[in-house]
Each structure stands twice: as structure tokens, then as C-alpha cells.
Amino acid sequence: MRLAAYLPGEYQWSFSGTQLKGSFAVPERSTDSRWPASVLQISQNRRHLEYADRTPFFFLGDTAWFILWKGTPDQWAKYLDYRVEQGFNVILTQLLPYFLDLRDRQGQLAFIDNDVNRPNDLYFSRVDQFCMMAAERGLFVMLSLIWGYKPREQAAQFSTAQACDFTRYAVARYAAYPVLWSLSGDAPYLQDLAKWEAVGAKLEAVDPYAHPTTNHLFTSLGWRFLFHDSHWHDFHMLQTTHVRRSVADIGDLPLAYYKQQPVKAVINGEPWYEGHPARDEEEFGPVFTAEEQRFAFWTSILSGTTMGHTYGGQGIWNWKIEPPHDVAWKPHIAFGPTWKEALSLPGAEQCAIGAKYLQTVNWWDLTPRPEQIQLEPVPPLAAQRPSLAVAPERTWIAYLPRSDARVTLKGLTTSPWSASWIDPINGKPCEIGLVEPDAFFKWVVPSPPEPRDWLLVLQNDSANLTPA
Numbered sequence: 001m002r003l004a005a006y007l008p009g010e011y012q013w014s015f016s017g018t019q020l021k022g023s024f025a026v027p028e029r030s031t032d033s034r035w036p037a038s039v040l041q042i043s044q045n046r047r048h049l050e051y052a053d054r055t056p057f058f059f060l061g062d063t064a065w066f067i068l069w070k071g072t073p074d075q076w077a078k079y080l081d082y083r084v085e086q087g088f089n090v091i092l093t094q095l096l097p098y099f100l101d102l103r104d105r106q107g108q109l110a111f112i113d114n115d116v117n118r119p120n121d122l123y124f125s126r127v128d129q130f131c132m133m134a135a136e137r138g139l140f141v142m143l144s145l146i147w148g149y150k151p152r153e154q155a156a157q158f159s160t161a162q163a164c165d166f167t168r169y170a171v172a173r174y175a176a177y178p179v180l181w182s183l184s185g186d187a188p189y190l191q192d193l194a195k196w197e198a199v200g201a202k203l204e205a206v207d208p209y210a211h212p213t214t215n216h217l218f219t220s221l222g223w224r225f226l227f228h229d230s231h232w233h234d235f236h237m238l239q240t241t242h243v244r245r246s247v248a249d250i251g252d253l254p255l256a257y258y259k260q261q262p263v264k265a266v267i268n269g270e271p272w273y274e275g276h277p278a279r280d281e282e283e284f285g286p287v288f289t290a291e292e293q294r295f296a297f298w299t300s301i302l303s304g305t306t307m308g309h310t311y312g313g314q315g316i317w318n319w320k321i322e323p324p325h326d327v328a329w330k331p332h333i334a335f336g337p338t339w340k341e342a343l344s345l346p347g348a349e350q351c352a353i354g355a356k357y358l359q360t361v362n363w364w365d366l367t368p369r370p371e372q373i374q375l376e377p378v379p380p381l382a383a384q385r386p387s388l389a390v391a392p393e394r395t396w397i398a399y400l401p402r403s404d405a406r407v408t409l410k411g412l413t414t415s416p417w418s419a420s421w422i423d424p425i426n427g428k429p430c431e432i433g434l435v436e437p438d439a440f441f442k443w444v445v446p447s448p449p450e451p452r453d454w455l456l457v458l459q460n461d462s463a464n465l466t467p468a
Contacts, residue, residue: 003208004052005039006135011176015169020119022173024132034138036178039209042234046263047306048364049212049235056364059267059308060355061090061142062348066319068127069097069104070327075339076130079316082343084137087352090180091134092142092269092310095127095170096154102327116162119169131177144182144216145170146199155187160195164202171206181207182237185216189226200232216269219246222253228260235307237269240296242288243280244382246272250296251303251387255368258304267307271296274347275314275336284335287314291402293347294424294453295384297354298399302387304368311351315342346425353427357455365391373398375405396458399424400448407445412437415460421448422455429457 008028014021027033038052049057062083067076083091096110103109104123112118134141146163148154158166167183183199196215203213212234215227219241227233236257240249250271257266274293278285297309314336320326321338328334336342366389373388384401393415400407417435422428430449435458437443448454 002039002210005176005209006035006037006178013172013176015119015172020121020169022121022125022128024128024176026176027136033136035135036138036140039178040140040180040212041210042212042265043364045364047265049265049307057089058355058359058363059090059310060088060352061092061267061269061308061310062088063092063270063273063310063312063317064319065092065094065144065147065317066098068093068095068130069102069110069123070319070321070325071339072105073126073129073133075321076133079339079343080134080137080139083348084139086349087356088311088348089138090140090142090308090310092182093144094147094185095143095145096147098147098154099152099329100154100157105325114157116158116166119166124173128173131174131179135178140178140180142180142182143170143174144185145203146183147185147187149186149188149218155184160192160198163195163199167199167203168206171203175207175209175211180211181213183213183215186218187215189215189217189221190224193226196227197230200227200230204232214269219249222249223256225257225260228264233264235265235267237267238305239270240268240272240300241270242272242276242278244278244285245280247384248381251299251370251385254300254304255370258306258368265307266305267310268296268300268305269310270312271300271310273312273314273317274345275342276312277314277332277335279332284332287336290345290347290350290425291453294350294354295399295401297351298424298455299384299387301354301358301363302366302368302389302397302399303370306364306366309351309355311348313342313345313348315339315345350425354424357422357427361395361397362391366395366397367392369411372410374408374410375403376408377405379403379405394460396456398445398456400445400454400456402452404451409443409445409458410441412441412443412458414441416462417458418461419456419458422457423449424453424455 010025012023040049043050108123110123146154214237216237272288318333369388386400388398390396419432419435421430
């Protein structure tokens with residue numbers, strides 16, 4: 001039976017067979033408390049998330065993987081307030097330190113004597129505080145339970161039984177907060193599928209609130225469609241990674257998952273991070289820009305990730321802080337701005353602007369239609385390509401990257417369509433006027449207002465839709 005959560009009152013948790021237990025209070029909803037109204041669930045069409053009353057929820061996430069152990073409550077509060085003001089509603093983070101012998105800002109290990117059978121309450125009580133602070137601001141936290149794939153990282157330290165026990169502990173402690181679950185990330189799932197299936201089944205069995213659950217794939221597993229038929233696995237979280245040669249995957253991978261049957265919601269959980277150096281070669285390449293964040297956002301969503309999108313910024317995901325508190329064991333973790341500096345990276349605001357626009361239309365009804373947008377001349381494979389999604393007979397939305405090519409839309413009916421440009425940087429519209437397809441139902445798109453990326457929107461003037 002699925003329980004209702006987030007009702008005002010006191011919630012208690014306990015870890016059976018141990019003395020570990022605790023409680024917290026959900027306050028009355030008021031101007032001082034913005035706890036989410038209900039647990040999230042998968043929508044009836046299986047394409048997005050929604051609240052218990054069926055109100056659609058557009059997932060706009062930000063990646064702060066290391067903050068729970070590297071950050072302080074004051075830093076967390078500043079960061080959350082900034083993202084809430086922008087419009088983000090989900091924060092993705094790792095429940096445990098990247099390596100279990102790393103200590104949090106209070107000097108605590110996650111497990112007493114690094115024994116994964118002995119959770120350290122002093123460590124996890126800080127996570128309690130962070131989850132409460134997010135909930136009070138109306139945010140959901142996606143907790144990644146057991147990260148990693150290399151010998152020193154988290155996943156390698158847990159046997160299957162220990163991973164299942166820790167999952168049971170995490171659910172007991174955090175399930176009454178506004179959370180979503182990711183079992184792991186960057187883990188060698190193919191090497192030990194039985195282990196992860198057991199962990200997923202355990203989580204599903206013990207979570208009384210049935211929070212949506214996934215497993216964060218690393219790039220090389222993206223085309224394997226892992227866990228698609230697993231009952232505990234509610235949505236796919238892809239990673240199109242931090243190399244420029246992945247440009248085609250940002251559209252192709254969501255489209256491939258969108259077409260899978262049975263239908264399962266999809267999100268790009270780790271595209272190019274803004275300010276992160278490209279890693280196509282051993283040496284670091286140029287950093288990814290705000291324009292590339294716009295490309296990743298719009299291309300992913302218009303290609304099938306109608307659940308939403310996850311932004312990432314260098315300095316935020318790795319929670320880079322000033323010495324002596326920072327811990328960096330790889331060059332790309334030490335690279336770039338501090339978290340304070342990274343907050344002002346413009347790509348996050350531009351993703352939020354995109355999300356706000358999509359929430360004025362029935363974004364969950366959008367269907368990818370890459371075959372109905374054409375460029376002449378055809379761009380090389382390494383180039384950014386346009387993307388298109390339609391709500392049939394109502395709305396066409398195309399994202400057009402910077403290009404000198406001629407753009408043609410195909411298959412337009414003779415309905416009274418009107419067109420406009422929308423600036424993906426600031427969301428401001430620029431009217432084009434009526435669309436006049438030729439005898440073959442094609443329409444050559446006029447040149448955009450400036451030679452850079454733009455959003456093109458066609459509306460059927462006879463549809464008379466009320467915005468969502």
C-alpha cells in the first residue's frame with residue numbers, strides 16, 4: 001500500500017534490528033513552509049512526473065553531487081535559495097562521500113570505522129538537516145545511494161546483502177522527506193546486474209511512499225537500455241557525458257529511449273556541464289559554454305526527454321571550495337570556479353527560462369519529429385543539428401542551433417499556423433507571422449533575428465488551447 005507523505009505532523013523512522021531511530025516534524029503549510037504538496041509519481045502516459053492530484057511536474061534538476069559531505073548548512077541555504085529563485089525544483093546529490101574514507105566538514109565518516117554495517121548517526125544527521133532545508137523551500141532531493149565503479153569507490157565496498165541493508169536504512173531514514181531515488185551512478189552494472197536488481201527490488205519493497213526510482217547510467221551503457229523491464233525502475237536517467245563528440249547522442253539517445261516499448265519516462269541526467277573542460281582527448285579541451293547548455297536542454301527535451309532536464313555546472317557538481325577544506329583527487333575535480341563563482345554561470349538561468357516556457361504549453365504531449373525538419377546543405381555528423389517536437393495540430397517547437405543552412409519544416413497542414421521566434425537566452429518572443437506552406441506542405445523558415453541559436457514556435461490559431 002502506498003502511504004501519503006508530507007502531511008503536517010511528526011514522522012518517525014527506525015532501522016529494524018538496531019537501536020538506530022529518529023524523528024522529524026513536517027510543519028503546517030504557510031508562507032514560511034513550502035513543503036511539496038505530495039509525493040511524486042509517474043504520470044498515466046508514463047512520460048513525465050506528476051503530483052498525486054495529477055498536476056504535471058516538470059523536472060528541472062541541478063547537480064550538486066558532493067555537497068552533502070563537502071558543503072556547510074550556510075552554503076546549502078545560499079545555494080538552494082538561488083536555485084529556487086531561478087525555478088529549479090530537484091537537486092541531485094550523492095548520499096555518501098565519493099570514497100568512504102573521506103570525512104565531511106565536521107570530520108565525520110559515513111560509517112563507524114568504515115564498516116558499512118555501522119552507519120554513523122553524526123554523519124547522517126547532517127544529511128537530515130540538508131533534506132529538511134530543501135523541503136522547506138519546496139525542493140525535491142534525488143539521493144544517489146551507492147555511487148561508483150572503481151575499486152576504491154562506494155559500490156565496491158558493499159556486498160549485495162550489505163547494499164540491500166544500507167538501502168533499507170536509507171529508506172527508513174529519508175523516505176518521508178521529498179525525495180527521489182537513484183540506486184547508484186557510474187557503476188559497472190553489466191558486471192553485477194544481479195546485485196543491482198536485488199538492491200532495486202529491496203528499495204521497492206521497503207519504500208512505503210513508492211518514490212520514483214532510477215539508476216544513473218554512465219555513457220558507455222547508454223545504448224544498452226538497462227533495467228527497462230525491471231519493475232522497480234520507474235524512469236531512465238541518461239548521461240550524454242563531457243566530450244564534444246557526444247553531440248549526436250544528445251538527440252539520438254533520448255529518441256531511442258522514447259521509442260522503447262513499453263513506454264518509460266526519460267531524462268538526461270548528465271549532459272555537458274557548463275564550465276567543464278571537454279575531455280575528448282587526454283588534455284583538457286575548451287570549456288562548455290552557456291550556448292552548449294541551451295543546445296543540451298532543448299535538444300534533449302525535443303528528442304524525447306519529456307520528463308524534464310538536469311543542468312550541471314563546474315564548481316557546483318564537485319562543490320569546489322577554497323583550501324584547506326577542498327578535496328580533489330582528479331584534475332577535473334580541481335578545475336574551474338568555486339561554487340560561489342559558478343552560481344552565476346548563465347546556462348543555469350537559461351535552462352530555467354526554457355523550463356518556464358515549456359510549462360506554458362502541454363510539454364508532456366510533445367512528440368519528437370526529427371524527420372520533419374530539414375537542413376540544406378546537410379551538416380556534418382559532428383555539427384549541432386536542429387530538433388523538433390510537435391503536439392499534433394496544436395504546437396510545433398523547433399530548436400535551431402547556430403547555422404548558415406536553410407531550414408525547412410515538412411508535413412504542415414493548411415491550418416492557420418502562426419510562427420514566432422523565442423530567444424532561448426531571455427525567453428523574449430519575436431513574431432514572424434502567418435505560416436504559408438507550399439503545395440507539398442513544406443515551409444522554408446526565414447532567417448532568425450540574429451545569427452545564433454533560436455527557438456521556433458508554430459501555433460495552430462484554430463486550436464484555442466488554454467496553457468497548462
